[in-house]
Amino acid sequence: MSLEKAITVEINGVARELSAPANETLLDCLRRHGQFEVKSGCEKGDCGACAVQIDGEAVDSCLTLAWMVEGKKVTTLEGLNDADSPHPLIAAFLEHGAVQCGYCTPGIMIAAEAMLRDIPDPTDDDIALALSGNLCRCTGYTKIFTAIKQAAEVLRAGGGDD
């Protein structure tokens, strides 16, 4: 048996203690602890469904071991949202129908949010570069691009602040 240990980590602003064996991925660990918004797809870095942010950087949680996030801040889709005022990305995805089955959506929003902090006014090329690790089998991406641009506009105008 791989050694099991408790790791302290902040998930979406809440301090947590998660127990995990050495060989558990962050993806499996988060889902085992109830974070079902983190989706499991390919489990090998190809699809981006499992994307989360560690200290603000988007990574694939299927290629991260749970122990690696000891002492760090993990943000999932749930951490972007706010019950009173949905994140501008969420509002824009709803408005533009950029969600069909929704399986890719949590990962896409995590990737898009990280990009928007670096590039507040992204071009199509910027969005393509930021989303090249996220597969969507439903939408054809057009509406996703439109929604991200609208969210960028809202954020630039100072909208979506908590």
Next chain:
Amino acid sequence: MLREFELDMPGNLQETLARLPGGTLLAGGTNLLVDLRARREDAERLIWLGNIDGFRDIKIEDGRVIIGGGTTIGDLLRNPAMAEAAPSLVAAARVFGGQMVRNQATVAGNVCSGSPAADTVPPLLSLDAEVHLTCSTGSRTVPLNDFYTGFKTNQRKHDELVTGLSWAAPGPHTANLFYKLARRKGDAITVVGVAVTVTRDGDRCTEARIALGAVGPTVFRAKDAEAMLTGEPLADDLIDSAARKAMEESSPIDDLRASADYRRHCIHVLTRRLLKQAWEDAA
């Protein structure tokens, strides 16, 4: 579930080196964890490199660029100085995996994985980079050009850690370009990768480097083609002959991504195109 292993998480360089003998280094895990899941890899003890202080740092000192053993592909893209200090490497970083993989994958891990399709290697060879290796008893530097000994084999000893890579930032009359031919721009394995460096003094080329990826057992420099260009004005017909020579120096294989013939054809075309562009840019 991944197969079982022990996971060491040393807190600094010294501890890492002490734990190294018999262990397998884990950097971004974008090769290693995928291989472990696919049961292609059976490492029993992994040593994570993520807790070494300053291991991701990028420095430029006296015109020499030094990246850490933990520098990621994303770090290259976020560092504004890299566009000039390593143009070909930044071009490779922009077509490397997706955002999440770029944030995890390290340059050293890419170099050590030794795949002939590893995208940072043609740029690093075109920049004449050196590999810095350290073990508990000392350090050494190996030119990347001498690093590979065969398909996925290299000169690194089992107790050595790659602590970084370095190269001279290209000067004002040097152009350094990379092109990755693949099914699409993002998240695709390279069919042919070409990196070139051309240094120009007036109407002569004083130095040329051509590095080719995915068309041999290792990434390599087409030295016969380079020799044809050194000291010459790069007229179109000379560029075409050198590009053809580069093609002759390669030994591509047929695989699911492309035929050997197609790869050879693309080396000729891409090398010619990049040399021409580099010659103009270096003016």
